[in-house]
Structure formats: structure tokens, C-alpha cells
Amino acid sequence: MGRPERHATIADVAALAGVSVGTASKALNGRGSLREETRTRVREAARQLSFQANAGARSLHSGRTYTVGMITTDTIGRFSIPVLMGAEDALGAGEMSIFLCDGRDDPIREQYYVKTLLSRRVDGIIVTGRRTEARMSIGRDLPVPVVYAFISSSDPQDCSVVPDEESGARKAVEHLLAVGRTRIAHVTGPEHHNSARVRAAAALDRLAGEGLDLVAPPLFGGWSEAWGRQAVGILLAGRTEFDAVFCGSDQIARGVSDALRAAGRRVPQDVALVGFDNWDVMTEGAQPPLTSVDMDLEGLGRSAAERLLAAINGTASPGRHPHPCRLVVRGSTIVPPA
Amino acid sequence: MGRPERHATIADVAALAGVSVGTASKALNGRGSLREETRTRVREAARQLSFQANAGARSLHSGRTYTVGMITTDTIGRFSIPVLMGAEDALGAGEMSIFLCDGRDDPIREQYYVKTLLSRRVDGIIVTGRRTEARMSIGRDLPVPVVYAFISSSDPQDCSVVPDEESGARKAVEHLLAVGRTRIAHVTGPEHHNSARVRAAAALDRLAGEGLDLVAPPLFGGWSEAWGRQAVGILLAGRTEFDAVFCGSDQIARGVSDALRAAGRRVPQDVALVGFDNWDVMTEGAQPPLTSVDMDLEGLGRSAAERLLAAINGTASPGRHPHPCRLVVRGSTIVPPA
């Protein structure tokens, strides 16, 4: 037994079926008009030889490879995975395969990958990354369409599908207001991160619309649990009371949750908590489970892939396309029914 | 401007350089003997046209696509990513690209992907998954070599690179013994998971070698923090004292850590804690940071890829190949210097 030495070609199939390669091709692709008997004979031969048409040879004709490249600008991680999965889903349905390339934050490596992908004649490219910041275009005048997913391109002519963080932050605030909280604090990531700034601004803006303000200026720090714990210390040291904390990430929220409990404040009775990312490990690990903003990264990836497919078929959609967030309510904002 | 309509072909380059395609090919690939002047003229033409040789057409000759498929049997996740990254790393160095396919635990989907990959004439296939269990071979007598990474194939003829969980568990126990603990408990995942059984058995075995035993039979449960917390309740309710807990995962360890602290036991002074997976989110989120067993998944992925490359070049390595784990020591087992 062992492995067959080589792949069967259509010539092998034709020979076995006793027809010409042209006829075999037609039979296998359901083209032309053939006797049904011939068709089945060819198909049987193909089956017998485990024939799989050589996609490369095929695309030499069609000009299409039914293949797209996916470049992550930085290391593949928690955010890129769902995006990738969503894209895979949408593309898989169109029978397309994905080349995965990990840019590792290295522009050289990235350009090398772009070249590789072009030489492999991908039909299009999806670029994604770990942050929502805008980044340089991977190249203008590439011979194939490009869509940025999660991350966005600084070139407004490029097509970027990004999470609508503003609306996500607004939804978080609205929910806290809806459950009767008005003295809200905001603990989030580093100020030099676009996401942190945008979410804070949106939260402030939404409160202002209600004639309210945060109980203290946004606390910018890191995205970690440690920072969440530390921030609680800062909040408690200040004299202003608060009945809710909107956190820039679930990790922060978890840190906040743990520190509040350690300080004797009950969640959600004394302080309601909303996180961001809806990362199950954090939302479920926290006690009580965290209410959180979900960026629907999988949906975002799917949407990006669909736009890419559209662009491949001639209908590009340049510009920035925000993808809606949704709020997932859990025990950190709602007191469970007794 | 906008996108160039089509990719430049070698004929375009040849025309621009005023040579035949044959000459252009030689010039670009450094074959044959050409005047240096010609070579540079062709190269210049290629540069001007952003020429990238069509990999598909090329492989029609070479029979190789410099492409491998990577199939995840279940959804891509925390364990498959590092494996994937390692493989990507090793393969990228060999100028190979990766087709990523997400099997989603669906055998139909999986078989479909195998077919797709074969039609794309990948040079080889890597199969990975979320669990270390053995799984059915994706197919015997495939025309290309296959390597299983992390997950293993139930067919001993297949090449599988798996984490050496036994030795990992032994290292954990040895470390606890080295820091003077002898009354060790073990809290781990569900008994029907291979990993849970194997690690527990290895821990017991290593202790037996020292004439010791666990303070209680292994506590099988889930992989979650919640189970870790719950298990502490069980341990404390029992009358046997313990000075260390070896946990089957970092999530469990974190739950154990939190619950111990809540119960007034100090980590590591009263109870030392070792986790498994070395998952930064958990090891760093816990207080103190967790000592943990690292399966070196990236190295494992790299190793798997290297074996695949070797197999592609004719040197297969059938069988099961354990990849060593290493212990990462942190504050949960070592009292920091005052």
C-alpha cells in the first residue's frame, strides 16, 4: 500500500475510461453534450483513480485561483482569530481557500508576504491585526482588491471594516443608566491607544447627552487585570462615590471586580460593572459573570470577507464601514431574581 | 491610477527587455549562461512591471507547490494558535505558504477540506486540534505526507508530534518536592479527557517513586476556574491537610488560588500551587503569578512542520513523537526574597 506515487491526471482518467481528455473534461465538469453512459464511465474512472483536478492548472485558464490571502499585521491572537474564523466561514461557502500569513509586526515580513500572495495569484487579500488603530496601506495599486478587517487602513480609499466602538461604548453607558446608575466611573487602557480614547469619548458624550458626567476623568492605564485592581484603589482613595464602572476591557473589569469584592463592595448591588470584548474566559471567570460589549468579531470577519468577494466580482466598497457592537447582559449589572 | 488590470507575465517582461521568454526565464532564475548585461536588462524590465512569476504555472513543472494545508479538527483556539504559529514559522523559512482550514468538529467538512487541499496540490498536510486525544486518521494512502500536531492519530503508522504530558506532570511534582512539599493534592479536568488521566497518573507515579502518595485521590471535574474554586471547598471539607496543589490547568489553578485566599490560606506560604498550560492570562492574572507547566506548543508546531518538510523530501518519521514540556517557576511556589 503506502502512498500513491503521484496524483492522477485527467489523461489517466481519460485513458482508463477510453475517451479523449477533452471528453473527460466535459464529462467531469458537466459541460458539452455527452451520452449519459460516457459521463458515468468517466466519472467512475475518476473515482477509481481518486482523481482531483489540479487547481493550479485550472486557474491558468480561468485566471482565478479561488484563493485569498489573510495577513495579520501583528501576531495572531485573541482578536484576529474570530475575525479569521468569520472570514473563513464566508469564504468557505464560496469554495475559497485562505492563505494565512503572520506579519509579526514586521513591515519587511509583511511586504514579503504581499509579494508571495501576489505570486500565488490570490484573488484578494484581507488584512487584520490586534488593534483597531489605522495603519498604513499594505500597498496602493495592487493588482487585487484588499479589505482591512478590525484594523483599518489610513488610506480612505481602502475598504476597512471596523468595530463600531463608539456605539458599543454608548450602549454600555445606556445600559448602566437603564439599571439606574448615574455615578459612573471609567477605567480603561492606555491613552495612546485609539480604542481607549474613542470609547472614553463616546461614554462621556453619551452621559453629556443626559446632562451627566463621569464621576472622575477616565482612568487610562493598561488593559490588564492588575490595572483594574489598581484603579479601584485610586477610585476608593478619592472621595467621590460611584455606583458603576464602565471598563475598557474585560480583563480590566475582572480586576475591578476582584478588587471591589476584596474591599467589601458588592457587585452589582453597590457597584455595577460593564466590560468590553465579551471574552468568555473573563466574563465567566469573574464573580458574578460580567456584562460586556461584544464587537461581534466573527460577524465582522464575515462582513469583511463578503466585501472582498464583492470587490473581486467588480463591486468594491471603498471607505470605512463600522460594524455594530452588541451588549451582552450578565450578573455584574443585573441583580438575579431571588 | 487604480489597480493594474492584470498581472504582468514573463512574456511582457521578455518583450520589454527585447529577449525571448526562454532567455527571460533564465535571467530571472539565474540559470543558463547569459551576458550579465542581458540579465540586468531583464531584471530591470521585471522590476518595472512589478513582475511576480505565477506560482501556479511554475508548479505545473516542478510538481511542487511550496504550499501545505493545515486542518484544525475542531475550532481554532487557544491551543491550536501557538501550534499554528510555530508551524508557520518553520514553513515560512522554507518559503512555504499555509492553507488554513477549520474543520469545526465536522468530519464531513474535514473530508471536504482534505479534497480541496489535494486538488490544490499541497505538498503536505498538518492536522491539529484542541485536545491531545488520539483521533482517526484523516485518510490512509493520501498522495501527500501528513503530520499530526498536538492531537495525534490513532493510526500508529501516522506521524504525530504530541506534548509529553507525563514528563510535564512529573516535572511539576518534582518541583513541589524540591520546594519541600510532600502533602500534595491534584485537581484536574474531566476523567474522560485523556490529558486529565495521563497527568494524574504521571503525578501519582512520580510520587510513588518517592514513596509518597497524593493526599487524596485526584479530583476530576472540569477545566474551569469555577471547578478550581469548588475543589478547594472539597479539599477543605476533608480532614487531610495539604501544602500543595498540582492543577491540571491554569484556569483550575487560578480558581484554586482565589478560593484559597478567600479561605485565608496563603499562597505559596501555606499552599504551593502549580498549574498547567502556562497561559499568560491566567498565570499573570492570578495573585501571586502561577508556576506552570508549559507544553511549548510553538516549538511543537515547529517540530511538526520540520517533520513534515522532511517527509516531503522523502524522509518520513512515522510514529508518536513526544515533545518535551518545561516548567516555568513563578510566585505561587516560591516565596519571593524579602
Next chain:
DNA sequence: CTGAAAGCGCTAACAC
């Protein structure tokens, strides 16, 4: 040193 020609595996006109 360079060009012409054959062929990789497949599809699509066009004959027969």
C-alpha cells in the same frame, strides 16, 4: 550566449 519548441494539466473552441 540566445531563441525556438515542447510540455506541465487542464479547458474551450472547433472539427468531424
Next chain:
DNA sequence: GTGTTAGCGCTTTCAG
């Protein structure tokens, strides 16, 4: 209905 032929983009003999 089926076979023949040309050609997709490239590499590789083999002549010149």
C-alpha cells in the same frame, strides 16, 4: 457525441 487543437504562464531541453 466525441476527438483534435490551441493556449493559459512558465521552465527546460536542444539548436543555432
